[in-house]
Amino acid sequence: MWRLKTVPHKARLQGSGLEEFKLKRREQERALRQARRDRQLVSKRVLLHEDEDDAFEGEGTMDTCITPTSDQVVKLLHGLQAGGEKRTTLCRELRRALRDLKVQLIFIRLENSMRVVVSLLSGSDAQCRVEAGKCLHTLSHSPHPEVGMTCLLASPYLLTYLSGQSAKFTELCLYTLGNLCPENELVREKLLAQGIIPALHHCLQNHGGNLAVLEAVAFALSQLLQARDAEQKIIPLVLTSGLTSHLMAGLNSDPEYGIGASIECAWCLHYLSCSETDSSVLVNHGALSRCSSLMVTLGGAVAHGESQDGLELLIWPLLRCLGNLLARCDTCEEVGACVNDCRLLAALGVFAQSYLHTHPALGREALWVLNNLTADSVVWCSAVLGSGLVPVLIQLMPFSQGINSMVLRTLGNVAYKGTAFCLQLVEAGVLPALCATLKMADAEVVTLSLEVLHLLVASSPQVAEGFVQLKGVSVLEMMLFNSEEALRLRASYIIDHLPQPGVDGC
16 A cells, blocks of 8 residues: 565675565565555545435425435436426435435336436436435445446536535535445446546536535545556556646645545545556646645644644555655655655654554554665755754654554664764664563564664674673573574574673673
8 A cells, every 4th residue: 555665684685685575575565556456545435515415305206314215216217208397396206216326226226227317417407406416426325336337327427516516416416426436446447437537626626616516526536546457447547647746736724714625635645646647747846845834834734733634544544645756766866855844744743653652554654654764865964953853752762553564664864874863862872772672572673773783783882882881692591492493593693793792691
């Protein structure tokens, strides 16, 4: 679901070890991409109207609390076909009846049933048109794939109405299309062939200032972007459609603006950024700087307790988008040109601490972004040391669920930059924390701890002596009995290069 830069290690980047390192990294990234594809986050959404239930009291010919029989559904359909003054009332009654899955299946299997709904949707009666749209929206929310397929008969009209003047009806059409998008490949291909991507763009051009419409457009787009074939068939169309600038503009943390539209736009940007398609379009449109700037703002709000409920729902996709784009940048200069506010480090630290217990996975995402910032950048590694973030990271090292492993990757990135960086890490108290993580049961945490320790003790005799004085050798000696050969060899290598303890030593 996301990309990850691994911690570089001097001993593994020599000779054939370099090829082994590259191969392992490619395999890991392939597994992560597969996990993203397998973990679909598509969902369906019911668009509720405050007055629609209260406005319909006592009208109709059947008790809506009881599931209609087949004969009653047939009678409804015949009434709609006959037309007349009660057609709007009958359409409302049908919409209520279609909330039941059994009724949905009965209705769509009746001859010409969907053609009747489509005729009402495309007719001149505005009230019937709206009620027909609501019937389709109810059907689009069905879990039965056969129901979604039948709604395709109405898709050309739904797409056409995206250019209409009624924002509320446009919103209804958008959520209906969004619900249909994940049904199956045939539905998506039909919608793409009918021009859903340019239709979404034109819709935002017509309703650019309407937040409800922007949220609905982003919802429909996010449903499309999660398709397994999105990377080949959908994302290239989106990147050249002009939609990305609208998505970027939709990122806003102002409470009066509301975070619904921002959340949907951020998820769209995440799906775009984690594909293998060229992400330079996003970078050129300022996605890196926009996301990092918003992160700084949100970090300040969380730190001062001013954040609104559900803010983590916006932080999550923003972190993923930022981390993915950082992983795709080819040079440190490219990152520095777009992300140059060191307050971002403080924001990432705030997220990791604030959501550690309530949303530990979000804390891990924040640390993953920190890892990608520091993986190839001396500037950001220096900023980590200068900002006082290292003590915060040390406090997080006892925590599992991927928190400590991400901390260790970042510390490894910093230590890899040279002796001066290693000495500052040691002064901040990293060695005692490593002695603790070396005793953990998680093999990945132990491996990363050994890699960081190797970089530190190899940087300076004083650091090696300090580790010996902490009785760290005994911890390494315990690893010589570990069942994993790689851990035994690494521990043995470090022991051989440590100064021999004296009588009072380890």
